[in-house]
Amino acid sequence: MHFIESGVGTPLVLLHAFPADARMWNPARARLEEQARVITPDQRGLGESPLDGSWARSLAEPSDSNWAAQHPSIDTAAADVLELLDRLELPEVVLGGCSMGGYVAMGVLRAAPERVAGLLLVDTKAVADNDEQRTNRLNAADRAEREGTSGWLADGTLPNVLGRTTHEQRPEVREHVRELIEAQPPEGVAWAQRAMASRPDSTDALRAFAGPALVIVGEEDPLTPPEQARELADVLPEGELVTLPGAGHLPPVEAPEEFADVVRPWLARFA
Template sequence: MHYIESGVGPPLVLLHAFPVDARMWHGTRALLEGQARVITPDQRGLGQSPLDGSSAPNLADEGATRRAAEQPDLETVATDVIALLDGLDLSEVVLGGCSMGGYVAMAVLRAAPERVAGLLLADTKTIADNEDQRANRRNVADRAEAEGTAGWLAENSLPGLVSRTTRHERPGVVDEIGTLIDEQPAEGVAWAQRAMAARPDSTGTLRGFTGPALVVVGEEDAITPPETARDVTAVLPHSELVTLPGAGHLSAMETPEAFANAVLPWLDRIG
């Protein structure tokens, strides 16, 4: 599992959204690394992480890697994350995720709750997809495998991923996100879509988490809007909610300074 690491302090693992990779955290990383050891992995099949899990020691045998490829599941990504923590000798971390990264964080919480000292969820939701949403994900996966992803995936994704404010005032950010989308391997995009379609409802998982939690949402997030973030916050026993003006679904990328300003005091409070 490829990852980027920088900074000093308590370990903060940040999991990226779909359909980008760990580079989405670059702007925020520069603002967080003075207070935290920031670790940002690429999910399997995206960025520089291989789809077959060949860099994950827990999936080293051929049969296991083949089953993982045949049956996309975010629980597999959670296993990759836990293996990364083991490899870095980290017994527990503050674990964060944006959108799909939030789904993976919830899967880690199901698999190894003792490894999560604090939870940061950005622009994500607890509930599973409905059948229409699952069908749409499967259609995107099929198209990615048939045609690749160049051009159309970014064109279709960007309107939902970024806010109106970002489109009007930060066109460079829109271009950067589009470039990241275009660079993702088609097979990884397809695998991630099918894995997200198969994910379970995580409401009960979050309800059982008794550690500190921070929920961050872009005020203009059209995919998981502020009311969804309020629902996420409501099921977490010890949580705070921060809404970021002018940000959409990729709030950490669109408004990195505001995102960091929400996270840093929370990290300070939880020690």
């Protein structure tokens, strides 16, 4: 599993959104790595992580790798993260995720809550997809396999993941996100879409988590708007909510300094 690591201090594992990779955290990294060991993996099939999970020690047989590749699941993506924590000899971390990364973080919480010292959820949600959302994901997965992803995936994604302010005032951010999307392998895009389509509801897992939790949402996010983020924070016993103005679904990319300025004081409690 490919990952980027920098900084020293509290282990902070950040899971990227779809359809991007670990590089989406780079704009905020410089400010976070001053007080944390920032670890950002590429999730299975995206970035530089292979779809077959061939890096994983827990997959002893090739048939295991083939099965995981052919049966997309957020639980498998969560198991990948736990495998990485074992490799890095990290019994407990502060775990964060944006959008799909939040789904995977909640998968880790369902599987091994003892490994999560604190939870950072960014523009994500606990509930499963409804029928329409699930159908749209499955159709997109089929198209990615059939046609590839060049052009249409970024064109369809950018209006929803970036806020109004970014579209109007930050053309360089828009182009950066487009480049991230265009770089993702079609088979990994298809796998991730199907994994998200089949994910379970994580509300009970969040309700049972007694550790510190920070929910961040972009004020201009059309996919998981602030009112949904409030519902998410209210489920968490120690949940805090911060809304970032001028950002959409990807605050770590759209407003990295403001994002880091919110996360840093929250992280200080783990020092």
